[in-house]
Amino acid sequence: MGEKExxxxxxxxxxxxxxxxxxxxxxxxKQLTTYLNVDGVVSLNSGTGALxxxxxxxxxxxxxxxxxxxxxxxxxxxxxxxxxxxxxFVDSEKDTWNMDPALLKTAIDDQVSKGxxxxxxxxxxxxxxxxxxxxxxxxxxxxxxxLIEDAAEALGSTYQNKACGSFGSVGILSFNGxxxxxxxxxxxxxxxxxxLISKTRKISAQAREAVPYYLxxxxxxxxxxxxVLAGIGRxxxxxxxxxxxKRREIFEFYKNELSAVKGMYFPEEPTGFFSxxxxxxxxxxxxxxxxxxNEKVRVSLEKLNIETRALWKPLHQQPVFEACxxxxxxxSDELFETGLCLPSGSNTTRESLxxxxxxxxxxxV
Numbered sequence: 001m002g003e004k005e006x007x008x009x010x011x012x013x014x015x016x017x018x019x020x021x022x023x024x025x026x027x028x029x030k031q032l033t034t035y036l037n038v039d040g041v042v043s044l045n046s047g048t049g050a051l052x053x054x055x056x057x058x059x060x061x062x063x064x065x066x067x068x069x070x071x072x073x074x075x076x077x078x079x080x081x082x083x084x085x086x087x088x089f090v091d092s093e094k095d096t097w098n099m100d101p102a103l104l105k106t107a108i109d110d111q112v113s114k115g116x117x118x119x120x121x122x123x124x125x126x127x128x129x130x131x132x133x134x135x136x137x138x139x140x141x142x143x144x145x146x147l148i149e150d151a152a153e154a155l156g157s158t159y160q161n162k163a164c165g166s167f168g169s170v171g172i173l174s175f176n177g178x179x180x181x182x183x184x185x186x187x188x189x190x191x192x193x194x195x196l197i198s199k200t201r202k203i204s205a206q207a208r209e210a211v212p213y214y215l216x217x218x219x220x221x222x223x224x225x226x227x228v229l230a231g232i233g234r235x236x237x238x239x240x241x242x243x244x245x246k247r248r249e250i251f252e253f254y255k256n257e258l259s260a261v262k263g264m265y266f267p268e269e270p271t272g273f274f275s276x277x278x279x280x281x282x283x284x285x286x287x288x289x290x291x292x293x294n295e296k297v298r299v300s301l302e303k304l305n306i307e308t309r310a311l312w313k314p315l316h317q318q319p320v321f322e323a324c325x326x327x328x329x330x331x332s333d334e335l336f337e338t339g340l341c342l343p344s345g346s347n348t349t350r351e352s353l354x355x356x357x358x359x360x361x362x363x364x365v
Contacts, residue, residue: 005235012228020045020205022227024234029188031237036163038171038190040197043225043233044204047152047174047187052079053223054148054170054189055120057199060085064119065111069099069131069150070314071332072124076150077315080122088118089316089326095270097335098131099123105139107327112143120146125154125164126312127341128180128247128278129267133159133167148172152187155180156244156276165190180243180278180346181236183229244276246346250353251277254342257357261364263288280342281311283335293364294340300363306356311339 008024017023025043032041044050060066062084068077070089080087090107093100104121111118121140123131140147149168151157157164165171170193175186189200202208207220225233236243255266263285269275284293298308313336316326343356 001232002235002239004238005232008231008234009228012231017227020222020224020226022230024227024230025225028183028225028230028233028237031234032173032188032190035237035240036166036171036190038166039192039194040190042189042197042200042204043230044187044189044223045225046185046223047150047172047176048075048079049204049221049223050172050174050187050189051076051122051148051150052082053200053204053221054172055079055083055085056203056221057196058120058146058148058170060119065116066120066122067104067107067111067118067145068122068315069124069126070316070326070328071097071312071335072126072150072315073152073312074315074318074320075152076122076124077321085119086116087315087321087324089314089321089324089328091314091316091326091328092126092331092335093132094331096129096131096273097126097267097331098129099136100329100331101132101135101139103327103329104136108139108143108145110327117143118145120148122148122150123168124150124152125157127267127281128154128157128276129269130154130157130159130164130273130275137167146170152176153179153278154276156240158274160272161274166192169193170196175233175236180247180276181233181240183225183233183236186225186229186233188225243346247277247280247344248275250344250348251280253350253353254280254282254357258282258360261361278344280344282340282342283338284340286334286338289338289364291337294338297340297360297363301356301359304355304359306343306352306359308343309341311335311341 146169149171151165152174154164171190175183209215314332
């Protein structure tokens with residue numbers, strides 16, 4: 001947090017704008033619209049809520065099939081179940097760890113052959129690394145399937161010089177407390193379709209009709225962002241480039257300090273891909289290290305009160321989704337078995353980074 005966030009929050013209190021609308025909300029949405037170069041943004045109270053609304057405005061209904069990336073946080077798929085639709089999971093490719101375009105096409109063809117043409121596709125930019133959007137967009141378009149772009153971890157990332165969050169029929173962002181910028185809790189829905197933005201604004205605020213009394217012709221939700229929290233977002237947007245720069249510096253530090261360790265690998269950026277490096281991740285090669293080395297390092301660091309985490313457990317491995325169809329190639333299974341997320345907060349000091357590196361090296365000797 002900085003000083004500008006305090007100013008905008010204080011302004012909300014001074015002007016008594018503490019509802020889920022107001023000048024900070026309007027200004028925050030304008031900042032995001034300009035930054036992403038999209039036609040519209042609706043600020044909401046969570047990224048999960050944004051994804052739920054994305055499915056709602058695209059008309060996803062009970063029994064529909066929605067294809068979702070398997071290697072991601074569960075919140076990418078939970079909203080599918082809110083709509084009583086059926087999640088179908090697609091595994092990753094090795095370059096970006098995101099949805100494998102070839103496997104996506106296989107999944108669509110197989111579902112179509114069963115009379116279940118997917119109603120939407122949810123692709124994720126994992127850990128800030130853009131997915132292979134040209135291929136995925138082309139596949140979605142060839143089948144006429146709407147594409148939802150989960151950019152919750154990727155604000156500040158670009159693909160072919162275009163902002164992540166601006167590619168899909170609908171995009172979603174998260175401003176949860178662990179994201180590259182935060183509103184404490186919050187999210188947003190983005191689109192270049194004015195009709196979808198208008199629909200989102202309406203149903204995110206209880207779907208009230210524009211009459212001088214409470215009239216509702218459709219189901220609505222209470223998903224709008226508070227004007228107070230939007231004030232935090234305004235201040236955070238002003239330092240977003242610095243946050244991206246810092247995260248990328250942290251990644252480069254770890255890479256420079258640890259790449260010499262045999263069998264440790266850091267994900268590279270393919271040509272045309274720019275990652276905000278939301279989290280620095282590392283893999284311990286199975287050719288060099290015994291199974292469980294990532295957990296050994298995690299426990300060693302935990303003893304020093306240094307928090308690390310395994311990579312996302314693939315959704316096709318999650319008990320809550322065990323009955324769902326999945327198209328797997330083993331990539332995300334191996335990433336989960338061998339990977340680790342290192343401390344990557346924007347305020348992480350060089351002293352702390354040196355401690356992490358030193359302890360990892362000790363652990364692996």
